[in-house]
Amino acid sequence: MVTTLQDTFKQNILNALEQAKKKNKSVLVSHVEKIQPIDPLQFYSQGEEAFLGERFFWKAPGHNLTIVGLGKEDKISTDDHTNNRFHYIENIWKQLKESYINNINLDRSHQATGPILFGGFSFDPLKEKDQKWDTFSEANLMLPKLMYTLEEGNGFLTINQLVYPNDSFSHCIKHYDELKNYASVSGHFSCGFQEIEYRMEEKNTREWLDAIKQATKQIRRGEFNKVVLAREVSLSFNKTVDIYRVLASLIEEQTSSYIFSFEKGRQCFVGATPERLVKKEKDQLLSTCLAGSIKRGQTVKEDEQLGLELLNDPKNLEEHAFVVKMISDAVSDCCETLDVPKEPALLKTKNIQHLYTPVKGKMKPGFSLWDLIEKLHPTPALGGYPKEKAIEKIRELEPMHRGWYAGPIGWIDANDNGEFAVALRSGLIEDDQVSLYAGCGIVKDSVPEREYYETQIKLNPMLSALGGTIHE
Ligand SMILES: C=C(O[C@H]1C=CC=C(C(=O)O)[C@@H]1O)C(=O)O
Ligand SMILES: [Mg+2]
Missing domain, CATH: 3.60.120.10 (Anthranilate synthase)
Structure with missing residues (x-):
């Protein structure tokens, strides 16, 4: 896996394709670049058509960190009704990192950029399931396709892409260009007043x-x-x-x-x-x-x-x-x-x-x-x-x-x-x-x-x- 703040994406894709072919399995390219800060909610809503049902939003108290994820490039989930789910997720995440992220080169100075898992857990995996919560597993974490990070006023865009042995270079580049467009938003989300009855x-x-x-x-x-x-x-x-x-x-x-x-x-x-x-x-x-x-x-x-x-x-x-x-x-x-x-x-x-x-x-x-x-x-x-x-x-x-x-x-x-x-x-x-x-x-x-x-x-x-x- 290669993560960089410079525009070395094409070279990363070439490397990833070579590795994927050699190992005969997918390799993750996680490309991070600094962008002009954008409104996180605008970015979230921009993803509605393509990624509805596969998005997340997270804002820590104060102004220190907001992350928004669009699309699911990979996921780890379990419906295991034991208390072992945290270590189950830990092990799969470890395997994912080993098989995909094999020449890790992360800029560690910024929080929540590059490949991250976002998700959650049910309160009690031993409690009998309820129909309302059917689609939520006991543990459900996703690696987003595209993620916007706003950290202390600085904006970063992460594009996570699994590169498979048979992928073509042009296909990978096209995918990247398409995803990058989602960050072309301006202005702030305004909600206005609306009467709602319930x-x-x-x-x-x-x-x-x-x-x-x-x-x-x-x-x-x-x-x-x-x-x-x-x-x-x-x-x-x-x-x-x-x-x-x-x-x-x-x-x-x-x-x-x-x-x-x-x-x-x-x-x-x-x-x-x-x-x-x-x-x-x-x-x-x-x-x-x-x-x-x-x-x-x-x-x-x-x-x-x-x-x-x-x-x-x-x-x-x-x-x-x-x-x-x-x-x-x-x-x-x-x-x-x-x-x-x-x-x-x-x-x-x-x-x-x-x-x-x-x-x-x-x-x-x-x-x-x-x-x-x-x-x-x-x-x-x-x-x-x-x-x-x-x-x-x-x-x-x-x-x-x-x-x-x-x-x-x-x-x-x-x-x-x-x-x-x-x-x-x-x-x-x-x-x-x-x-x-x-x-x-x-x-x-x-x-x-x-x-x-x-x-x-x-x-x-x-x-x-x-x-x-x-x-x-
Ligand atoms: C269980 C809840 O709050 C917890 C957190 C803070 C204060 C609490 C309390 O005073 O009871 C609860 O322990 C809830 O908000 O549903
Ligand atoms: Mg109380």
């Missing part, structure tokens, strides 16, 4: 409230310490949901969250989550403990008071403490040093404030990003404590199927750098139908009605992006 149906609310009562009883009996229980609402719109408007609105409103979309055929999984699962950059590890919530105030003063209340509330501090303990324990084996603040701080999004403890580590050699994901998922911010018991309880008590809600979603590059977030504050869109999900950390002092109110707040980012009403 009907909302809450699913199994009574059962959900009962599940909380049952969970708190079992916690008080000492069966386990914490479980996160989620619920679902269904929305029916009077027309097909416009995914660009949803993303544009999330980008504008949810500036401290990861904005993501992953398309699978006619369905699109979208969200704005404030929760990082893990980021790995060389030997630096970052994870986030985010659990414990309170609404935002109407005034600066009220907002500060609510924040202070949260920082001192025993029930929320307990919810948070399980997450800090589990994440610190889970990554400690992989790290030479680990930095975990003793007290949580506040992380505020437009709609909600959370208790927040960042975890930083310097990794020991020999551990991969996949190892970290496997150890961390699900954290007690979306599973519970202890981990296995909590997953069992979710299967038993939660009256719905999570699908990819609360699963890891993100990207990894060819050098094992990457970042995965937890797919919270999310929904599955199919034409004019949307399912939204929100959950709450249940501990011994949880009150069902208060937890219900908390999920209402957590539904608001997606409801607002879809054009819906805010309940606060």
Whole structure:
């Protein structure tokens, strides 16, 4: 594989063709070039005709990184109903890199350029499948044909092309020229105001409230310490949901969250989550403990008071403490040093404030990003404590199927750098139908009605992006 920022594409194709013929198998050419920054959403929408159902969008909080992928040059997926899926993906990715990327020459100074996998995982591969999530595998990652990266204001275009032994040089060059055209966009995506009508149906609310009562009883009996229980609402719109408007609105409103979309055929999984699962950059590890919530105030003063209340509330501090303990324990084996603040701080999004403890580590050699994901998922911010018991309880008590809600979603590059977030504050869109999900950390002092109110707040980012009403 050859990756370069210079215009050596033709030479790379010649080399790749020679190697493909010699080995009698495909070789990946991943061509990266710096381009004038373009609007990521314009690029995304430009790919609609050719790549609908095979696109992704990812924006990290702030302005540091946005990536948009169009088309699937290769994919790794599994419907394996065991917990082995992270290492399954790791092994196939390793094989892909060995067979395709055999004279790797990456410019390592820019994040998320060259060959990367983007995708996600279901929350629980052992839970029986639900029809709604049929097309989403337990793990689904794609190597895009074409990818735009906006990193710190710099634009890069990556074209990934598998070159086969019988390909002709002219065919390969034509393919490249065609793909490059997708980056010829100008201006900014503007969504304008549009009235959208919808009907909302809450699913199994009574059962959900009962599940909380049952969970708190079992916690008080000492069966386990914490479980996160989620619920679902269904929305029916009077027309097909416009995914660009949803993303544009999330980008504008949810500036401290990861904005993501992953398309699978006619369905699109979208969200704005404030929760990082893990980021790995060389030997630096970052994870986030985010659990414990309170609404935002109407005034600066009220907002500060609510924040202070949260920082001192025993029930929320307990919810948070399980997450800090589990994440610190889970990554400690992989790290030479680990930095975990003793007290949580506040992380505020437009709609909600959370208790927040960042975890930083310097990794020991020999551990991969996949190892970290496997150890961390699900954290007690979306599973519970202890981990296995909590997953069992979710299967038993939660009256719905999570699908990819609360699963890891993100990207990894060819050098094992990457970042995965937890797919919270999310929904599955199919034409004019949307399912939204929100959950709450249940501990011994949880009150069902208060937890219900908390999920209402957590539904608001997606409801607002879809054009819906805010309940606060
Ligand atoms: C499970 C969700 O949020 C988690 C993340 C932050 C705060 C949480 C809480 O306070 O309950 C949850 O653990 C969700 O948004 O669906
Ligand atoms: Mg909570």
